[in-house]
Amino acid sequence: MAESNFVDYVKIYCRSGKGGRGSTHMRREKYIPNGGPDGGDGGRGGHIILRGNRNYWTLLHLKYERHAMAGHGESGGKQRSFGKDGADKIIEVPCGTVVYNAETGEYICDVTEHGQEVMLLKGGRGGLGNWHFKTATRQAPRFAQPGEPMQELTIIMELKLLADVGLVGFPNAGKSTLLSVVSAAKPKIANYPFTTLEPNLGIVSYREGKSFVMADIPGIIEGASEGKGLGLRFLRHIERNSLLLFMVPADADDIKKEYEILLNELSTFNPEMLDKQRVLAITKCDMLDQELMDEMEKTLPENIPHVFISSITGLGINQLKDMLWEELNKESNKIESIVHRPKDVTRLKAELQEMGEDEDFEYSYEDEEEDDEYYVDEEDWEEEE
Ligand SMILES: Nc1nc2c(ncn2[C@@H]2O[C@H](COP(=O)(O)OP(=O)(O)OP(=O)(O)O)[C@@H](O)[C@H]2O)c(=O)[nH]1
Numbered sequence: 001m002a003e004s005n006f007v008d009y010v011k012i013y014c015r016s017g018k019g020g021r022g023s024t025h026m027r028r029e030k031y032i033p034n035g036g037p038d039g040g041d042g043g044r045g046g047h048i049i050l051r052g053n054r055n056y057w058t059l060l061h062l063k064y065e066r067h068a069m070a071g072h073g074e075s076g077g078k079q080r081s082f083g084k085d086g087a088d089k090i091i092e093v094p095c096g097t098v099v100y101n102a103e104t105g106e107y108i109c110d111v112t113e114h115g116q117e118v119m120l121l122k123g124g125r126g127g128l129g130n131w132h133f134k135t136a137t138r139q140a141p142r143f144a145q146p147g148e149p150m151q152e153l154t155i156i157m158e159l160k161l162l163a164d165v166g167l168v169g170f171p172n173a174g175k176s177t178l179l180s181v182v183s184a185a186k187p188k189i190a191n192y193p194f195t196t197l198e199p200n201l202g203i204v205s206y207r208e209g210k211s212f213v214m215a216d217i218p219g220i221i222e223g224a225s226e227g228k229g230l231g232l233r234f235l236r237h238i239e240r241n242s243l244l245l246f247m248v249p250a251d252a253d254d255i256k257k258e259y260e261i262l263l264n265e266l267s268t269f270n271p272e273m274l275d276k277q278r279v280l281a282i283t284k285c286d287m288l289d290q291e292l293m294d295e296m297e298k299t300l301p302e303n304i305p306h307v308f309i310s311s312i313t314g315l316g317i318n319q320l321k322d323m324l325w326e327e328l329n330k331e332s333n334k335i336e337s338i339v340h341r342p343k344d345v346t347r348l349k350a351e352l353q354e355m356g357e358d359e360d361f362e363y364s365y366e367d368e369e370e371d372d373e374y375y376v377d378e379e380d381w382e383e384e385e
């Protein structure tokens with residue numbers, strides 16, 4: 001597959017900073033021969049923090065990152081001086097990013113709002129300098145605390161677009177065409193299946209300056225949940241939608257059957273998809289006359305509101321927008337009902353391999369000096385001028 005700019009999946013090795021060690025310095029000035037311990041505290045190691053940023057729409061900027069490392073805390077110094085804290089590493093992510101543990105598939109957190117910050121890995125606390133351990137005997141504290149160790153974690157970040165309405169349909173159903181007439185988005189449209197290879201988002205303006213976001217995803221075919229066609233790779237982008245708009249063309253052999261196949265694929269992917277509100281649009285109705293529509297009406301699936309539309313003539317488009325808006329504003333259809341289950345690790349691995357993301361990041365500890373517990377720096381004991 002060609003190199004794509006729509007990146008919704010990345011694997012990153014993360015490491016927080018370790019805490020700086022406390023100093024064991026002894027105060028020895030000219031006229032104060034036994035000044036006692038005055039070693040300062042080590043600095044805190046840097047955190048790894050995720051921050052939601054609405055200016056990002058994909059994870060592309062993280063694709064080649066591969067690792068995120070925060071700075072280590074510096075050691076404490078003489079005269080109770082504190083070591084500097086290690087620099088935090090902030091990873092900016094688009095809203096709708098879900099984070100999993102790459103080894104276990106366990107769900108860790110998600111970032112849904114602009115400016116929202118999630119502490120992924122805490123930096124180690126700095127060790128206390130020996131002045132804290134001053135006792136009556138003064139001489140005692142020839143040690144200070146080491147800093148707390150760093151933490152490591154390899155994560156998978158997955159983007160789930162945060163659109164209000166998700167378009168669900170077989171290839172060629174007219175999904176992209178609809179998006180292009182109700183929003184300013186300019187998706188590719190053509191008379192062959194799988195024209196759309198990546199999700200497109202559009203803002204649909206409604207009356208009085210109100211608007212909602214619509215996501216056009218690649219077409220779904222029977223067996224998609226087992227990997228057929230473009231497979232389930234893009235289904236996750238409609239997991240977050242509060243409303244699903246099913247689209248079946250008027251010239252389909254059996255509208256009801258096509259609808260059921262789509263529904264079945266979604267529920268195989270994630271049974272919670274069935275909890276979402278649905279609307280059915282019969283597309284390309286410029287090919288029908290009123291008589292045919294009345295006839296067709298009787299064969300449609302029950303329990304789902306439907307509308308006949310044509311993106312070409314504009315038939316039913318306003319009615320469709322009204323229906324979508326009404327459904328979106330029902331209290332029962334607010335999002336956040338989504339339950340995060342752990343990822344199936346084998347599936348995760350397969351997905352990663354498919355994306356060429358499965359090489360493990362090797363981290364070298366070569367440049368790092370080891371913290372010796374109760375480390376005593378000889379220099380600290382030298383007499384000063
Ligand atoms: N007559 C008619 N043709 C339409 C209408 N809407 C879309 N089409 C045609 O149907 C074909 C497929 O349209 P697309 O919008 O690309 O379909 P899609 O569902 O996005 O297809 P994939 O991206 O392949 O999943 C194109 O040739 C469109 O011109 C319509 O309302 N009436």
Ligand SMILES: [Mg+2]
Pocket residue numbers: 175176177187188189195196216218
């Ligand atoms: Mg399309």
